[in-house]
Amino acid sequence: MTTIVAFHAHADDPVVLSGGTLARAAADGHRVVVVVATDGMDASVPTPRWRELEASAAILGVRRVVHLGYADSGHGPELYPDPPGRQRFARADTEEAAHRLAAVLHEERADLLLGYDAGGGYGHRDHVKVHEVARRAARLTGTRLLEATMPRDTVVRLVRIIRALRIPFLYDGAALGRLYSPASAITHRFDVRRFAGRKQAALAAHVSDVRGGGRLAAVLRVLVWLPAPVFGLVAGREWYVEVSSAGSPRPSLQVSARSGRSRRRR
Template structure:
Protein backbone atom coordinates (compact mmCIF):
# COMPACT_ATOMS: atom_id res chain seq x y z
CA UNK A 1 0.00 0.00 0.00
CA UNK A 2 2.01 2.97 -1.26
CA UNK A 3 -0.61 5.73 -0.90
CA UNK A 4 -2.19 6.22 2.55
CA UNK A 5 -5.10 3.86 3.16
CA UNK A 6 -7.57 3.25 5.97
CA UNK A 7 -7.65 -0.23 7.49
CA UNK A 8 -10.34 -1.42 9.91
CA UNK A 9 -9.33 -4.40 12.07
CA UNK A 10 -12.30 -6.26 13.53
CA UNK A 11 -11.67 -8.31 16.68
CA UNK A 12 -13.60 -10.33 19.24
CA UNK A 13 -12.09 -9.15 22.55
CA UNK A 14 -9.52 -6.72 23.92
CA UNK A 15 -6.00 -8.20 23.47
CA UNK A 16 -6.94 -10.05 20.25
CA UNK A 17 -5.87 -6.97 18.32
CA UNK A 18 -2.30 -7.61 19.52
CA UNK A 19 -2.08 -11.37 19.28
CA UNK A 20 -3.48 -11.67 15.76
CA UNK A 21 -2.69 -8.35 14.05
CA UNK A 22 -0.47 -6.30 16.36
CA UNK A 23 2.55 -6.29 14.09
CA UNK A 24 0.42 -5.51 11.04
CA UNK A 25 -1.27 -2.56 12.75
CA UNK A 26 2.04 -1.18 14.02
CA UNK A 27 3.66 -1.46 10.60
CA UNK A 28 0.71 0.10 8.79
CA UNK A 29 0.63 3.03 11.22
CA UNK A 30 4.40 3.53 10.93
CA UNK A 31 4.06 3.62 7.14
CA UNK A 32 1.45 6.40 7.31
CA UNK A 33 -1.82 4.49 7.03
CA UNK A 34 -4.85 5.10 9.24
CA UNK A 35 -5.75 2.11 11.38
CA UNK A 36 -8.99 1.56 13.27
CA UNK A 37 -9.74 -1.25 15.73
CA UNK A 38 -13.35 -2.38 16.15
CA UNK A 39 -13.93 -4.82 19.00
CA UNK A 40 -17.15 -6.82 19.17
CA UNK A 41 -17.19 -7.40 22.93
CA UNK A 42 -15.73 -5.61 25.91
CA UNK A 43 -14.18 -8.84 27.18
CA UNK A 44 -16.19 -8.76 30.42
CA UNK A 45 -18.89 -11.07 31.74
CA UNK A 46 -20.83 -8.57 33.91
CA UNK A 47 -22.47 -5.17 33.58
CA UNK A 48 -20.87 -2.72 31.15
CA UNK A 49 -20.38 -0.18 33.94
CA UNK A 50 -18.56 -2.63 36.20
CA UNK A 51 -14.83 -2.05 36.67
CA UNK A 52 -13.86 -5.19 34.74
CA UNK A 53 -15.56 -4.04 31.57
CA UNK A 54 -14.31 -0.47 31.85
CA UNK A 55 -10.75 -1.58 32.59
CA UNK A 56 -10.53 -3.97 29.65
CA UNK A 57 -11.68 -1.30 27.20
CA UNK A 58 -9.21 1.15 28.77
CA UNK A 59 -6.48 -1.44 28.29
CA UNK A 60 -7.53 -1.80 24.66
CA UNK A 61 -7.20 1.95 24.15
CA UNK A 62 -3.76 1.93 25.78
CA UNK A 63 -2.67 -0.98 23.57
CA UNK A 64 -3.99 0.85 20.52
CA UNK A 65 -1.92 3.91 21.37
CA UNK A 66 1.22 1.76 21.49
CA UNK A 67 0.34 0.29 18.08
CA UNK A 68 -0.36 3.71 16.57
CA UNK A 69 -4.07 2.98 16.07
CA UNK A 70 -6.07 6.13 15.35
CA UNK A 71 -9.47 5.01 16.65
CA UNK A 72 -11.02 2.30 18.82
CA UNK A 73 -14.72 1.42 18.59
CA UNK A 74 -16.74 -1.08 20.66
CA UNK A 75 -19.75 -2.60 18.89
CA UNK A 76 -21.59 -2.81 22.20
CA UNK A 77 -21.67 -6.52 23.00
CA UNK A 78 -20.62 -8.60 25.99
CA UNK A 79 -18.11 -11.45 26.00
CA UNK A 80 -19.73 -14.83 25.33
CA UNK A 81 -17.09 -16.74 27.26
CA UNK A 82 -15.31 -19.90 26.18
CA UNK A 83 -16.65 -23.38 26.78
CA UNK A 84 -19.93 -25.26 26.65
CA UNK A 85 -21.98 -22.85 28.77
CA UNK A 86 -23.40 -19.65 27.27
CA UNK A 87 -24.19 -17.50 30.27
CA UNK A 88 -27.27 -15.25 30.51
CA UNK A 89 -26.96 -11.79 29.00
CA UNK A 90 -26.00 -8.91 31.28
CA UNK A 91 -28.96 -6.56 31.82
CA UNK A 92 -27.69 -3.86 29.49
CA UNK A 93 -26.42 -5.68 26.36
CA UNK A 94 -26.43 -9.11 24.70
CA UNK A 95 -23.52 -11.45 24.53
CA UNK A 96 -21.91 -11.35 21.10
CA UNK A 97 -23.05 -14.89 20.26
CA UNK A 98 -26.69 -13.92 20.88
CA UNK A 99 -26.53 -10.85 18.67
CA UNK A 100 -28.08 -11.42 15.23
CA UNK A 101 -25.34 -11.56 12.58
CA UNK A 102 -27.19 -9.03 10.44
CA UNK A 103 -27.46 -6.53 13.30
CA UNK A 104 -23.80 -6.81 14.23
CA UNK A 105 -22.73 -6.65 10.57
CA UNK A 106 -24.67 -3.43 10.07
CA UNK A 107 -23.00 -1.88 13.11
CA UNK A 108 -19.61 -2.84 11.69
CA UNK A 109 -20.60 -1.69 8.20
CA UNK A 110 -21.47 1.73 9.62
CA UNK A 111 -17.89 2.14 10.88
CA UNK A 112 -16.43 0.87 7.59
CA UNK A 113 -18.50 3.39 5.64
CA UNK A 114 -17.83 6.24 8.06
CA UNK A 115 -14.09 5.60 7.78
CA UNK A 116 -14.27 5.00 4.01
CA UNK A 117 -12.09 1.99 4.71
CA UNK A 118 -9.99 0.42 1.98
CA UNK A 119 -9.47 -2.87 3.82
CA UNK A 120 -11.14 -4.91 6.55
CA UNK A 121 -9.09 -7.32 8.66
CA UNK A 122 -11.28 -10.10 10.04
CA UNK A 123 -10.81 -13.76 11.08
CA UNK A 124 -10.63 -17.03 9.19
CA UNK A 125 -13.55 -19.48 9.24
CA UNK A 126 -12.12 -21.27 12.31
CA UNK A 127 -11.85 -18.00 14.19
CA UNK A 128 -8.18 -18.78 14.72
CA UNK A 129 -8.74 -21.52 17.28
CA UNK A 130 -12.47 -22.24 17.41
CA UNK A 131 -13.59 -19.73 20.07
CA UNK A 132 -17.26 -19.04 19.38
CA UNK A 133 -16.86 -15.25 19.50
CA UNK A 134 -13.99 -15.54 17.02
CA UNK A 135 -16.04 -17.65 14.64
CA UNK A 136 -18.82 -15.07 14.92
CA UNK A 137 -16.29 -12.34 14.01
CA UNK A 138 -15.67 -14.25 10.79
CA UNK A 139 -19.40 -14.44 10.07
CA UNK A 140 -20.09 -10.80 10.91
CA UNK A 141 -17.01 -9.58 9.05
CA UNK A 142 -17.99 -11.50 5.93
CA UNK A 143 -21.50 -10.07 6.00
CA UNK A 144 -20.24 -6.52 6.61
CA UNK A 145 -17.98 -6.92 3.58
CA UNK A 146 -21.00 -7.94 1.50
CA UNK A 147 -22.88 -4.87 2.68
CA UNK A 148 -20.03 -2.43 1.97
CA UNK A 149 -17.98 -4.06 -0.78
CA UNK A 150 -14.77 -3.55 1.23
CA UNK A 151 -11.82 -5.85 0.54
CA UNK A 152 -11.22 -8.44 3.30
CA UNK A 153 -8.14 -10.19 4.62
CA UNK A 154 -8.82 -12.82 7.27
CA UNK A 155 -6.23 -13.16 10.03
CA UNK A 156 -5.05 -16.73 10.53
CA UNK A 157 -2.08 -18.89 11.47
CA UNK A 158 -0.54 -21.76 9.50
CA UNK A 159 -2.08 -24.97 10.79
CA UNK A 160 0.66 -27.52 10.16
CA UNK A 161 3.42 -26.28 12.49
CA UNK A 162 0.92 -25.67 15.29
CA UNK A 163 -0.41 -29.21 14.96
CA UNK A 164 3.12 -30.60 15.13
CA UNK A 165 3.82 -28.52 18.25
CA UNK A 166 0.49 -29.46 19.82
CA UNK A 167 1.10 -33.17 19.35
CA UNK A 168 4.60 -32.84 20.79
CA UNK A 169 3.25 -31.03 23.87
CA UNK A 170 0.55 -33.65 24.32
CA UNK A 171 3.23 -36.31 24.35
CA UNK A 172 4.52 -34.69 27.56
CA UNK A 173 0.96 -34.30 28.96
CA UNK A 174 0.39 -30.63 28.01
CA UNK A 175 -2.66 -29.33 26.07
CA UNK A 176 -4.45 -32.64 26.52
CA UNK A 177 -7.91 -31.05 26.20
CA UNK A 178 -7.32 -30.19 22.52
CA UNK A 179 -7.83 -32.66 19.68
CA UNK A 180 -5.00 -32.38 17.18
CA UNK A 181 -6.00 -35.51 15.26
CA UNK A 182 -8.56 -33.34 13.43
CA UNK A 183 -7.22 -29.78 13.50
CA UNK A 184 -9.82 -28.21 11.21
CA UNK A 185 -10.78 -26.03 14.20
CA UNK A 186 -7.39 -24.31 14.14
CA UNK A 187 -5.98 -21.78 11.67
CA UNK A 188 -5.63 -22.46 7.96
CA UNK A 189 -3.59 -24.87 5.84
CA UNK A 190 -0.45 -23.26 4.47
CA UNK A 191 -1.79 -23.69 0.93
CA UNK A 192 -4.81 -21.50 1.77
CA UNK A 193 -2.76 -18.57 3.10
CA UNK A 194 -2.57 -15.78 0.55
CA UNK A 195 -0.65 -13.04 2.41
CA UNK A 196 2.35 -13.20 4.72
CA UNK A 197 3.15 -9.85 6.31
CA UNK A 198 6.68 -9.24 7.59
CA UNK A 199 6.43 -7.59 11.04
CA UNK A 200 9.89 -8.33 12.44
CA UNK A 201 10.72 -4.66 12.98
CA UNK A 202 7.63 -4.28 15.18
CA UNK A 203 8.01 -7.25 17.52
CA UNK A 204 8.97 -4.99 20.44
CA UNK A 205 5.97 -2.75 19.79
CA UNK A 206 3.68 -5.77 19.67
CA UNK A 207 5.05 -7.08 22.96
CA UNK A 208 4.68 -3.65 24.61
CA UNK A 209 1.09 -3.41 23.41
CA UNK A 210 0.31 -6.84 24.87
CA UNK A 211 1.73 -5.69 28.21
CA UNK A 212 -0.99 -3.00 28.37
CA UNK A 213 -3.58 -5.76 28.90
CA UNK A 214 -2.70 -6.06 32.56
CA UNK A 215 -5.89 -7.81 33.65
CA UNK A 216 -4.91 -10.74 31.43
CA UNK A 217 -1.65 -11.30 33.31
CA UNK A 218 -3.37 -12.85 36.34
CA UNK A 219 -3.91 -16.42 37.45
CA UNK A 220 -5.01 -19.36 35.32
CA UNK A 221 -3.74 -20.85 32.08
CA UNK A 222 -4.51 -17.76 30.03
CA UNK A 223 -2.76 -15.51 32.51
CA UNK A 224 0.31 -17.75 32.56
CA UNK A 225 0.50 -17.65 28.76
CA UNK A 226 0.24 -13.85 28.68
CA UNK A 227 2.79 -13.41 31.47
CA UNK A 228 5.26 -15.60 29.65
CA UNK A 229 4.85 -13.61 26.44
CA UNK A 230 5.19 -10.23 28.15
CA UNK A 231 8.17 -11.17 30.32
CA UNK A 232 10.26 -13.18 27.88
CA UNK A 233 13.19 -11.46 26.11
CA UNK A 234 11.98 -9.59 23.05
CA UNK A 235 14.09 -11.68 20.61
CA UNK A 236 12.35 -14.82 21.90
CA UNK A 237 8.93 -13.12 21.66
CA UNK A 238 9.83 -12.12 18.11
CA UNK A 239 10.68 -15.71 17.24
CA UNK A 240 7.31 -16.92 18.55
CA UNK A 241 4.88 -14.16 17.56
CA UNK A 242 6.81 -11.34 15.97
CA UNK A 243 8.13 -12.44 12.59
CA UNK A 244 5.09 -12.71 10.34
CA UNK A 245 1.35 -12.37 10.48
CA UNK A 246 -0.78 -14.36 8.08
CA UNK A 247 -3.98 -13.70 6.15
CA UNK A 248 -6.38 -15.45 3.82
CA UNK A 249 -8.10 -13.40 1.15
CA UNK A 250 -11.44 -15.11 0.52
CA UNK A 251 -12.45 -15.76 -3.06
CA UNK A 252 -15.23 -13.65 -4.47
CA UNK A 253 -17.53 -15.44 -6.85
Protein backbone atom coordinates in the same frame (compact mmCIF):
# COMPACT_ATOMS: atom_id res chain seq x y z
CA MET B 1 -2.61 6.47 2.73
CA THR B 2 -5.27 3.82 3.18
CA THR B 3 -7.62 3.07 6.06
CA ILE B 4 -7.49 -0.36 7.66
CA VAL B 5 -10.23 -1.53 10.01
CA ALA B 6 -9.36 -4.54 12.17
CA PHE B 7 -12.42 -6.29 13.62
CA HIS B 8 -11.86 -8.38 16.74
CA ALA B 9 -13.92 -10.17 19.36
CA HIS B 10 -12.26 -9.12 22.63
CA ALA B 11 -10.04 -6.37 23.97
CA ASP B 12 -6.80 -8.38 23.88
CA ASP B 13 -7.36 -9.97 20.47
CA PRO B 14 -6.01 -7.16 18.24
CA VAL B 15 -2.47 -7.87 19.48
CA VAL B 16 -2.30 -11.63 19.15
CA LEU B 17 -2.97 -12.34 15.48
CA SER B 18 -2.61 -8.90 13.89
CA GLY B 19 -0.64 -6.65 16.25
CA GLY B 20 2.45 -6.61 14.05
CA THR B 21 0.39 -5.94 10.95
CA LEU B 22 -1.34 -3.01 12.59
CA ALA B 23 1.93 -1.57 13.92
CA ARG B 24 3.56 -1.85 10.52
CA ALA B 25 0.62 -0.27 8.73
CA ALA B 26 0.55 2.62 11.21
CA ALA B 27 4.31 3.13 10.87
CA ASP B 28 3.89 3.27 7.09
CA GLY B 29 1.42 6.12 7.47
CA HIS B 30 -1.88 4.30 7.07
CA ARG B 31 -4.89 5.04 9.27
CA VAL B 32 -5.58 2.05 11.53
CA VAL B 33 -8.91 1.58 13.32
CA VAL B 34 -9.75 -1.24 15.71
CA VAL B 35 -13.33 -2.40 16.22
CA VAL B 36 -14.08 -4.82 19.07
CA ALA B 37 -17.38 -6.63 19.36
CA THR B 38 -17.30 -6.97 23.16
CA ASP B 39 -16.01 -4.93 26.08
CA GLY B 40 -14.30 -7.72 28.01
CA MET B 41 -16.98 -8.15 30.67
CA ASP B 42 -18.11 -11.67 31.46
CA ALA B 43 -18.97 -13.70 34.53
CA SER B 44 -15.32 -14.25 35.45
CA VAL B 45 -14.04 -10.75 34.63
CA PRO B 46 -16.53 -8.21 36.03
CA THR B 47 -14.57 -5.04 35.17
CA PRO B 48 -14.30 -3.34 31.77
CA ARG B 49 -10.91 -3.44 30.06
CA TRP B 50 -11.40 -0.42 27.89
CA ARG B 51 -8.46 1.57 29.26
CA GLU B 52 -6.14 -1.38 28.73
CA LEU B 53 -7.37 -1.71 25.16
CA GLU B 54 -6.81 1.98 24.48
CA ALA B 55 -3.29 1.82 25.95
CA SER B 56 -2.47 -1.28 23.92
CA ALA B 57 -3.89 0.22 20.73
CA ALA B 58 -1.90 3.43 21.22
CA ILE B 59 1.32 1.41 21.41
CA LEU B 60 0.48 -0.17 18.05
CA GLY B 61 -0.30 3.22 16.50
CA VAL B 62 -4.07 2.71 16.25
CA ARG B 63 -5.91 5.99 15.65
CA ARG B 64 -9.38 5.00 16.84
CA VAL B 65 -11.02 2.24 18.88
CA VAL B 66 -14.72 1.41 18.46
CA HIS B 67 -16.94 -0.91 20.52
CA LEU B 68 -19.96 -2.49 18.80
CA GLY B 69 -21.84 -2.75 22.10
CA TYR B 70 -22.04 -6.49 22.73
CA ALA B 71 -21.07 -8.48 25.83
CA ASP B 72 -18.38 -11.16 25.99
CA SER B 73 -19.85 -14.64 25.57
CA GLY B 74 -17.32 -16.34 27.84
CA HIS B 75 -15.09 -19.41 27.42
CA GLY B 76 -17.04 -22.09 29.22
CA PRO B 77 -19.35 -24.73 27.74
CA GLU B 78 -22.40 -22.75 28.87
CA LEU B 79 -23.46 -19.48 27.32
CA TYR B 80 -24.27 -17.17 30.23
CA PRO B 81 -27.54 -15.21 30.34
CA ASP B 82 -27.33 -11.76 28.79
CA PRO B 83 -26.33 -8.97 31.21
CA PRO B 84 -28.82 -6.14 31.73
CA GLY B 85 -29.20 -3.98 28.66
CA ARG B 86 -26.77 -5.93 26.47
CA GLN B 87 -26.60 -9.10 24.46
CA ARG B 88 -23.88 -11.74 24.37
CA PHE B 89 -22.11 -11.48 21.03
CA ALA B 90 -22.61 -15.16 20.26
CA ARG B 91 -26.38 -14.59 20.42
CA ALA B 92 -26.32 -11.47 18.26
CA ASP B 93 -28.16 -11.41 14.97
CA THR B 94 -25.43 -11.61 12.32
CA GLU B 95 -27.17 -9.19 9.99
CA GLU B 96 -27.65 -6.58 12.70
CA ALA B 97 -24.05 -6.87 13.87
CA ALA B 98 -22.80 -6.68 10.28
CA HIS B 99 -24.72 -3.43 9.76
CA ARG B 100 -23.12 -1.97 12.89
CA LEU B 101 -19.69 -2.87 11.52
CA ALA B 102 -20.63 -1.66 8.03
CA ALA B 103 -21.54 1.74 9.50
CA VAL B 104 -17.97 2.06 10.80
CA LEU B 105 -16.55 0.96 7.45
CA HIS B 106 -18.63 3.60 5.67
CA GLU B 107 -17.72 6.30 8.18
CA GLU B 108 -14.02 5.53 7.89
CA ARG B 109 -14.15 4.95 4.13
CA ALA B 110 -12.21 1.79 4.85
CA ASP B 111 -10.03 0.26 2.15
CA LEU B 112 -9.35 -2.98 4.00
CA LEU B 113 -11.12 -5.04 6.68
CA LEU B 114 -9.34 -7.63 8.81
CA GLY B 115 -11.44 -10.48 10.24
CA TYR B 116 -10.91 -14.10 11.34
CA ASP B 117 -10.88 -17.40 9.49
CA ALA B 118 -13.87 -19.76 9.49
CA GLY B 119 -12.80 -21.50 12.69
CA GLY B 120 -12.35 -18.24 14.52
CA GLY B 121 -8.73 -19.17 15.13
CA TYR B 122 -8.93 -21.58 18.07
CA GLY B 123 -12.71 -21.92 17.90
CA HIS B 124 -13.99 -19.45 20.52
CA ARG B 125 -17.68 -18.78 19.87
CA ASP B 126 -17.12 -15.00 19.71
CA HIS B 127 -14.29 -15.44 17.21
CA VAL B 128 -16.46 -17.57 14.95
CA LYS B 129 -19.08 -14.82 15.14
CA VAL B 130 -16.45 -12.26 14.09
CA HIS B 131 -15.79 -14.37 11.00
CA GLU B 132 -19.48 -14.43 10.09
CA VAL B 133 -20.08 -10.75 10.78
CA ALA B 134 -16.94 -9.57 8.97
CA ARG B 135 -17.81 -11.52 5.84
CA ARG B 136 -21.31 -10.10 5.76
CA ALA B 137 -20.10 -6.54 6.40
CA ALA B 138 -17.52 -6.88 3.63
CA ARG B 139 -20.27 -7.88 1.22
CA LEU B 140 -22.53 -5.05 2.33
CA THR B 141 -19.82 -2.45 1.77
CA GLY B 142 -17.63 -4.00 -0.93
CA THR B 143 -14.61 -3.71 1.36
CA ARG B 144 -11.58 -5.90 0.69
CA LEU B 145 -11.33 -8.60 3.39
CA LEU B 146 -8.33 -10.41 4.83
CA GLU B 147 -8.96 -13.08 7.47
CA ALA B 148 -6.31 -13.50 10.17
CA THR B 149 -5.20 -17.09 10.63
CA MET B 150 -2.16 -19.33 11.06
CA PRO B 151 -0.87 -22.25 8.96
CA ARG B 152 -1.83 -25.49 10.67
CA ASP B 153 1.69 -26.89 10.49
CA THR B 154 2.98 -23.77 12.26
CA VAL B 155 0.39 -24.25 15.03
CA VAL B 156 1.53 -27.83 15.55
CA ARG B 157 5.18 -26.74 15.77
CA LEU B 158 4.37 -24.00 18.27
CA VAL B 159 2.48 -26.44 20.47
CA ARG B 160 5.47 -28.77 20.45
CA ILE B 161 7.82 -25.93 21.41
CA ILE B 162 5.52 -24.79 24.23
CA ARG B 163 5.33 -28.28 25.67
CA ALA B 164 9.09 -28.85 25.25
CA LEU B 165 9.63 -25.72 27.35
CA ARG B 166 7.21 -27.15 29.94
CA ILE B 167 4.93 -24.16 29.65
CA PRO B 168 1.43 -24.94 31.04
CA PHE B 169 -0.73 -25.58 28.00
CA LEU B 170 -4.02 -27.43 28.29
CA TYR B 171 -5.35 -26.97 24.77
CA ASP B 172 -5.69 -30.09 22.64
CA GLY B 173 -2.79 -29.81 20.18
CA ALA B 174 -4.40 -32.22 17.73
CA ALA B 175 -7.64 -30.21 17.75
CA LEU B 176 -5.76 -26.95 17.22
CA GLY B 177 -4.01 -28.54 14.25
CA ARG B 178 -7.40 -29.03 12.62
CA LEU B 179 -8.35 -25.40 13.12
CA TYR B 180 -6.81 -22.34 11.47
CA SER B 181 -5.93 -22.80 7.78
CA PRO B 182 -3.95 -25.20 5.57
CA ALA B 183 -0.76 -23.64 4.21
CA SER B 184 -2.15 -23.80 0.66
CA ALA B 185 -4.94 -21.37 1.61
CA ILE B 186 -2.64 -18.64 2.99
CA THR B 187 -2.50 -15.65 0.65
CA HIS B 188 -0.52 -13.15 2.74
CA ARG B 189 2.48 -13.78 4.98
CA PHE B 190 3.85 -10.78 6.88
CA ASP B 191 7.25 -10.66 8.51
CA VAL B 192 6.67 -8.26 11.42
CA ARG B 193 9.74 -9.07 13.54
CA ARG B 194 10.79 -5.42 13.29
CA PHE B 195 7.65 -4.57 15.29
CA ALA B 196 7.86 -7.48 17.73
CA GLY B 197 8.90 -5.20 20.61
CA ARG B 198 5.88 -3.01 20.06
CA LYS B 199 3.63 -6.04 19.79
CA GLN B 200 4.98 -7.47 23.04
CA ALA B 201 4.53 -4.14 24.84
CA ALA B 202 0.96 -3.89 23.54
CA LEU B 203 0.26 -7.37 24.88
CA ALA B 204 1.71 -6.44 28.28
CA ALA B 205 -0.70 -3.47 28.44
CA HIS B 206 -3.54 -5.96 28.95
CA VAL B 207 -2.76 -6.26 32.64
CA SER B 208 -6.07 -7.93 33.57
CA ASP B 209 -5.40 -10.80 31.18
CA VAL B 210 -1.71 -11.23 31.92
CA ARG B 211 -2.27 -11.29 35.69
CA GLY B 212 -5.46 -13.31 35.55
CA GLY B 213 -6.01 -16.99 36.16
CA GLY B 214 -6.56 -19.82 33.72
CA ARG B 215 -4.63 -21.40 30.90
CA LEU B 216 -4.81 -18.40 28.56
CA ALA B 217 -3.33 -16.07 31.17
CA ALA B 218 -0.46 -18.51 31.72
CA VAL B 219 0.39 -18.46 28.02
CA LEU B 220 0.14 -14.65 27.87
CA ARG B 221 2.47 -14.28 30.85
CA VAL B 222 5.08 -16.43 29.16
CA LEU B 223 4.85 -14.36 25.97
CA VAL B 224 5.20 -11.09 27.88
CA TRP B 225 8.21 -12.35 29.84
CA LEU B 226 10.07 -13.80 26.87
CA PRO B 227 13.30 -12.00 25.88
CA ALA B 228 12.50 -9.68 22.96
CA PRO B 229 14.52 -11.66 20.36
CA VAL B 230 12.77 -14.88 21.35
CA PHE B 231 9.37 -13.20 21.25
CA GLY B 232 10.21 -12.01 17.74
CA LEU B 233 10.90 -15.58 16.64
CA VAL B 234 7.65 -16.84 18.18
CA ALA B 235 5.31 -13.99 17.23
CA GLY B 236 7.12 -12.18 14.44
CA ARG B 237 5.03 -13.50 11.56
CA GLU B 238 1.35 -13.06 10.79
CA TRP B 239 -0.83 -14.75 8.20
CA TYR B 240 -4.04 -13.98 6.31
CA VAL B 241 -6.41 -15.46 3.78
CA GLU B 242 -7.88 -12.99 1.31
CA VAL B 243 -11.57 -13.55 0.61
CA SER B 244 -13.23 -12.77 -2.69
CA SER B 245 -16.47 -10.83 -2.99
CA ALA B 246 -18.20 -14.18 -3.51
CA GLY B 247 -17.01 -15.33 -0.08
CA SER B 248 -14.38 -17.84 -1.21
CA PRO B 249 -10.63 -17.74 -0.45
CA ARG B 250 -8.19 -16.51 -3.07
CA PRO B 251 -5.26 -18.91 -2.71
CA SER B 252 -3.66 -18.03 -6.04
CA LEU B 253 -1.89 -14.86 -4.92
CA GLN B 254 0.99 -14.79 -2.44
CA VAL B 255 2.17 -11.47 -0.99
CA SER B 256 5.44 -11.12 0.89
CA ALA B 257 5.54 -8.21 3.32
CA ARG B 258 9.33 -8.34 3.32
CA SER B 259 9.72 -7.69 -0.41
CA GLY B 260 6.36 -6.16 -1.23
CA ARG B 261 6.17 -8.40 -4.29
CA SER B 262 3.39 -10.70 -5.36
CA ARG B 263 3.68 -14.05 -7.09
CA ARG B 264 1.20 -16.52 -8.50
CA ARG B 265 1.02 -19.97 -6.98
CA ARG B 266 1.12 -22.84 -9.43
